[in-house]
Amino acid sequence: MKRDEIADLVAFVAVAEERSFTKAATRLGMAQSALSQIVRRTEERLGLRLLSRTTRSVAPTEAGERLLQTLAPMLKDMQATLASLGELRDRPTGTIRLTTVEHAAKTILLPAMKRMLADNPDIRLEITVDYGLADVVADQFDAGVRLGGDIARDMIALRIGPDIPMAIVGAPDYLRGQPAPATPAQLVEHRAINLRLPTSGTLNRWRLTRGGRETRVGIDGPLAINNIDLIRDAALDGHGLAYLPLDQVQDHLDRGQLIRVLGRFTPDLPGYHLYYPHRRHASSAFTLLIETLRLRA
Numbered sequence: 657m658k659r660d661e662i663a664d665l666v667a668f669v670a671v672a673e674e675r676s677f678t679k680a681a682t683r684l685g686m687a688q689s690a691l692s693q694i695v696r697r698t699e700e701r702l703g704l705r706l707l708s709r710t711t712r713s714v715a716p717t718e719a720g721e722r723l724l725q726t727l728a729p730m731l732k733d734m735q736a737t738l739a740s741l742g743e744l745r746d747r748p749t750g751t752i753r754l755t756t757v758e759h760a761a762k763t764i765l766l767p768a769m770k771r772m773l774a775d776n777p778d779i780r781l782e783i784t785v786d787y788g789l790a791d792v793v794a795d796q797f798d799a800g801v802r803l804g805g806d807i808a809r810d811m812i813a814l815r816i817g818p819d820i821p822m823a824i825v826g827a828p829d830y831l832r833g834q835p836a837p838a839t840p841a842q843l844v845e846h847r848a849i850n851l852r853l854p855t856s857g858t859l860n861r862w863r864l865t866r867g868g869r870e871t872r873v874g875i876d877g878p879l880a881i882n883n884i885d886l887i888r889d890a891a892l893d894g895h896g897l898a899y900l901p902l903d904q905v906q907d908h909l910d911r912g913q914l915i916r917v918l919g920r921f922t923p924d925l926p927g928y929h930l931y932y933p934h935r936r937h938a939s940s941a942f943t944l945l946i947e948t949l950r951l952r953a
Contacts, residue, residue, distance in 0.1 A: 661701070665727055667694045668706060672716045672724045748941040749778035755790040756783060756801035758884055759901050760928045764817050764949070765801065772948045779941045787882055788855040793933055798942055804926035811931040816949040819924040821902040822863070825914040830894040836917045840864045840873060843918075847896030848877035849887050862899045864921050901925075 670680040671691065681688040699706050706720035716724055756765060761783055769781055784790075784797070792800045792811075803820075807813045826836070826846075837843050843862075851860040859880060861872035877896050881887050884900055891898035891905075892913055898905075899922075908914040930949055938946075 664694050664698045664701075665723075666731065667691055668698055668720075669724060669727050669731060671695060671707060671714060672720055673728065675714050677714060747778070748776045748939075748944045750939055750941045751780040751782060752799075752941055752945055753782045753797045754784070754799055754801065755786055755792065755795065755797045757787055757803075758785050759820075759904065760801045760817070761785055763901075763903065764928055768948050772944065776941070776944065779944070787851065787853055792931070799930050799932035799945075801928050801930055804929050807929055807931045810933075812934060813929040813931045814946065814950060815927055816930050817928040819927050821924050822899060822922050823902040823905055823909075823916050824862070824897055824899050824918050824922055825891055825905050825909065825916050826897045827892055827894040827913070828915055830891075830896065831915055831917075836915065840866055840871075840918060840921050843873060843875050843897070846875065848875035849890045849896050849898045850875070850877055850880045851884070851887060851899075852880045852882055854882070860899070863923055863925065864918070865923055866921070870923055 667680070667684060667686075670683050671677055674680040674683060677688050677691055677695075681691045684691065695707060702719075704719040705717050706723060708715050708717055754765065765783060773779060773781065789802065789806060789808075790797060790800050792798070801816070804813070804815065834846055837846060848862075852858070853860055859874060861874045864871055864873050875897070879887075879890050879895055881890065884904055887898050888900055888905060888908070890896070891900075892908065897917070905914055905916075909916055930946070
């Protein structure tokens, strides 16, 4: 059915319910003459008379009554559905799907969501931890969280966290058997516990500074793990050096369970960003998520 045919049926229902072209025209916000032409066109298309008209009254014919009984409930259901969609716009509700890396989930998303979810019980949040660079559109996520600089240029990117201090650490037992590196070049003499990146299939390269310039260095090692807690545990067990966010190893450094090396050669990583495609008509739940994360940045 064509769009104008649907509009014509809506006009017919208004006249049949109001039993008046004048009242129906007012209800629809259109001229009475235009409304009469629409009803006449509908009758011609169907080959049936739908309304009986006199100078003083309008009433549905048998065919018109049957059509009215079918269409009126459908239109009411449609209006109710549209009204409920308006509630979704005004009241935060629904499911938000996010893809993120583990560290961002632990340090930014979960702390931010504690109050937001408590205050908005109709919101559901699904967090998928993945070190790959997810395509949020193809993978049907509402948004993703990754480091600044790793985000495609066609995405909207909102900074949601500060730069991230990093640390290269090893257990005392490991460093007794292998002297701590004094320069980045000496890392080749050490074993690394690496993070494998699923998108490229390569090992995460450590960001270091050499001669005042930042560079990325690949270090060989016996272990590759895709979980920072397990990488930290492997470092504590003496398997080698690990490159981790400082806040994830600070307690172990304070207790002497790990030793930090090359601190002056280890620059901060750019902070986390929320990225998502253009959302002209974002749900109220997603808008609330953006505002919650923006306030914490």
